[in-house]
Amino acid sequence: MFSLQLFSANPNPFLRPKPYPKSKRTHVSSVLQWNRKPELAGETPRVVVITSGKGGVGKTTTTANVGLSLARLGFSVVAIDADVGLRNLDLLLGLESRVNYTVVEVLNGDCRLDQALVRDKRWSNFELLCISKPRSKLPIGFGGKALVWLVDALKAREGGSPDFIIIDCPAGIDAGFITAITPANEAVLVTTPDITSLRDADRVTGLLECDGIRDIKMIVNRVRTDMIKGEDMMSVLDVQEMLGLALLGVIPEDSEVIRSTNRGYPLVLNNPPTLAGLAFEQAAWRLVEQDSMKAVMAEEEPKKRGFFSFFGG
């Protein structure tokens, strides 16, 4: 049984309009309460970059929710915010007030690596690492090699190497993108079912392959079955056929995502869980097992295995 220890509300009142739930300790019922733990496939640490090409499609949301789901499954996770100019993973996680040092200070010798790692109080096996202070530029000389050094340093840590290192990639395909993908050996490509996002995703897939990253899976985010049925949105099957990538997860459009972002309380921790939260948890499960899912036509949904079946089997 998973349980969630809630802690006191974040001190920033501007960003935190809603108080946290009243109870100190609450049980989370979720799809992860299956009677087994997923089996970790592949060599650890698994270094996974979350990328998209286009901005605003849900990379940071995916990093926070998949990252915390992995931690809840019992794996140790370090999430690196490599979106230097527009750093916001700390905000989504509600950890912004605790980031005192960044990788830039580590490289300058102003602090140790463990001082720059921010441990989540809810799940102590989840740590956040930011490259630099908000609104700062990528430091001169900071590139792929520096990130490889960082990943090696995390592997060699006294407490042992983490199971997962997840890198939140900046939008675009310029220097920041190249830096972020350099140490990765697998990628999760986030796309929305629209033509601009798909074109960027296709371009990014080519660049990832050129960089030697062969294990690329996609998450289709902000899916609306009502629009798919009305033929106003591409189906997940269409997206998969266009990109030709294995499907890690399908995340529905969910207003709870925005609410949870503003509260600094990732969706997967919500009780009761929301549809998008459950979908992120399922994606994390598949990531662990290097599994993928099948896209099905929206019309097939009621015949299948109930409530969640329209996301595939």
Ligand SMILES: Nc1ncnc2c1ncn2[C@@H]1O[C@H](COP(=O)(O)OP(=O)(O)O)[C@@H](O)[C@H]1O
């Ligand atoms: N499934 C979803 N449903 C509703 N809103 C979403 C969903 N996924 C992301 N969003 C919203 O989209 C915006 C961009 O998400 P973000 O993760 O910051 O994108 P990126 O990191 O790719 O720029 C945020 O406001 C976020 O709350």
Ligand SMILES: [Mg+2]
């Ligand atoms: Mg982002």
